[in-house]
Amino acid sequence: MKILELERVESGYGAVAVLRQVSLHVNVGEIVTLIGANGAGKSTLLMTLFGQPRAVGGRILLDGVDITQRATHQLAGLGMALVPEGRRIFPGMTVAENLAMGAVSVPEVAAPEVARVLERVLGLFPILDERAGQRAGTLSGGEQQMLAIGRAMMSRPRVLLLDEPSLGLAPLVIQKIFAVLREIAAEGTTLFLVEQNANQALRLANRGYVLVNGEIRMEGSGEALLADPEVRRAYLGGH
Amino acid sequence: MTGHIFAQQAVNGLVLGSVYGLIAVGYTMVYGIIGMINFAHGEIYMIAAYLTAIFLAGLTLLGLQSPPLAILLVLAATIACTALYGWSVERIAYRPLRHANRLAPLISAIGISLILQNYVRLSQGARTQGIPSILDGGFHLFASGPDAFVRLTHAQLLIVVTAIISMFLLHFFIARTAMGRACRAVQQDRVMASLLGVNTDRVIAIVFVLGAGMAAVAGVLVTLNYGSFDFFIGFVAGIKAFTAAVLGGIGSLPGAMLGGVVLGLAESFFSGFVNTDYKDVFAFSLLVLVLIFKPSGLLGVPEVEKV
Incomplete structure (x- = not known):
């Protein structure tokens, strides 16, 4: 069952379009990660879910209910x-x-x-x-x-959205935070994790999406993306 | 003898400063939460003065004799009405322009200020109005001769005591209640507060209402003390209180009160010992000096934030 779903969402700041026709979904109880380079639109995607900025096209569904036009302050109460x-x-x-x-x-x-x-x-x-x-x-x-x-x-929350929780932290602290995220997920909270630290994120996640220039370029299971040569080259520093 | 004059000017300055502080709180809170100066704030104070006279006249007509009860009722009624004015100013002049260019709400606030002034002038007349004094008498402190004493009137005492109580209540609301916590959250990061579920429009409206309520307290007290007012008193009071807010560090509540007291004392001592005509020059020079040597004001602290 899908808890969160984006259907061809478009968003941006004024005349600057950041997200182009982004479609993705998160199932109940899943850990889903979104990886992408700096400036790909990852943070904009998360903020668009909360109407900051508001999506100018497409639909955002929470538990199957359209929340695209909901006031920002009402969304926390929805989970x-x-x-x-x-x-x-x-x-x-x-x-x-x-x-x-x-x-x-x-x-x-x-x-x-x-x-x-x-x-x-x-x-x-x-x-x-x-x-x-x-x-x-x-x-x-x-x-x-x-x-x-x-x-x-x-x-x-039933779905917890995290924007680069590992950014700028020492490796030991990152490990601790990821251990806690695993624990939170094990208790039944759905996680949607946006990361540049793709290695760590993909190891934790059930599924992942790759965002490039505001478009979803790839999707697959965590292991599949980890093994993908293109992902390895672009996000994991592999050869 | 000089000692008595000094003490007398200190008393007068403290009274004046309490009034400035009460009005300054409105400027500082609105600035703290939306980063703008509410230019219509002085008019709220002016309207409170008129409402005081109207309610007092009404109570007298109804045959109310007891001054303490009358003052309490007038205070409550004036705060309630003035709060409505504060709410309306935010709703009409600020909220529709929330995402507009920064100058737009400033100009609309100046517009509201002119509208309120002229609305009062048209409905109440342009002449200076007055009310009879209902708070006579006072104390002679440190009396050591027929001319050597410090006079503290009942009205002055009422001003200082009420100002202190109001500030204490406001501080309690901001520091201790859930709503006050939401106000501080919106002040520190408006978008984050709304992500967590705070209705920021409501919080901003509450801040305007609180500021207006404090200005109303000042308006009632000054009217009871001086007894006269006209439609233009909001301008000068507003500028002085704004100065007090900047002097104390705009955005800081204790700063607004301290700034008010410092400004009041400075004006009072300068009038008493140097020259009455140039007291405003002295007050504003003080502001210039503080801004040169401590640009964030007396109690304004640049926010410590780790990234």
């Missing part, structure tokens, strides 16, 4: 959460407040559930518990990434 490019944590707020912001889309009645999710997030990232009262802007890059992932989890 999508984004860990955006550059983390975009709130630097002037404490770690605890950042996590609380992740749950704003959860209705008041679910407060006990929020407390349980918070406990789960702090269990996955104990460092966030230690730093709970600290201003988020003072965290290291890896800690900020963990905070961004934790914040996204606070709304109990």
Whole structure:
């Protein structure tokens, strides 16, 4: 069953078209990755799902329902959460407040559930518990990434979208973050992972898409793409 | 003797500064959240002055005798009406232009400011209006002779105390409530806040309403203290409060209050010891100096952000 589906989506900034007729889908419980070079339109694709910028053509379906024209702030409540490019944590707020912001889309009645999710997030990232009262802007890059992932989890998303969670981090931290992503996926959350770090992403993913100049150029299982000579040459530094 | 004059000017400056601070909060909050100066903010203060007179007259007609109760009712009614004005200004002048060129909302706000001024002039008359004083009397502090004392009127005391309470309530709202947290989130990263599910249009409207409410408190207090007003008082008060906001560091709530108090004290001491005519020159020179040596204002801190 498809949880997220894009049908010939077109998007861009003003006159600049970035995405051209992008069609892809993510099934419930899957880990799907989108790889592509810098400037291919990966981040634009994720932001377009949230209407920032809004798609100018095609349709975006969540659980089969057309959400293309939905207001940005209504989407978190429908079960999508984004860990955006550059983390975009709130630097002037404490770690605890950042996590609380992740749950704003959860209705008041679910407060006990929020407390349980918070406990789960702090269990996955104990460092966030230690730093709970600290201003988020003072965290290291890896800690900020963990905070961004934790914040996204606070709304109990059914599909978690991640934009280059490994960017600029030390290999050890990347491993830790990917281990947590595996755990989140194992609990039943669907993952849609955008990465330049194609090797790591394709190893984690069930399926993958390759985005080139705003168009889907290839798709296949994680192993198939890993083995593909063209993918190896362009994204994995192979020969 | 000089000591008494000094203390008296300090009292006067503190009172003036409280008023500037209350209005400055509106400028600083709106700037913090949408990065723009709300040029119609001074008019909100002016309208609050007129509403104070109207509600006070209404209560007197109804036969209300007790001044404390009257003040409380007038304050509540004025804040409620003025909040509606603040909401409307945002809805009419700012929201439709949210994604327009940065200059467009600025110009529409100046337009709203002119409309409000002239709407009051047409409906209330261009003459200076007044209300009878309902808060007489005061205290003589540090009295050591017939001419040697510091006078603190009841109205002045009311201004300072109400300003402090209002600031405390506002600070509590911003720092401690979920809605206040959403306001800070929108201020720090509007798109991210909306991705998480914050209705940013609603948050921006609330900030305008809060700013208008604080300006309303200032309008009521000043009217009770001075008793006279006209349709143009919003302009000068607005410029002074804007100066206070920039002086304290625009975008910072404590900065707005501090900036107001510093500006009020500076004006008051300069009037008392040097020259009344040039007090504004002195106030604005102070602003220029602060901006030269600390461009972010007294409490404005450039945001620390790791990338």
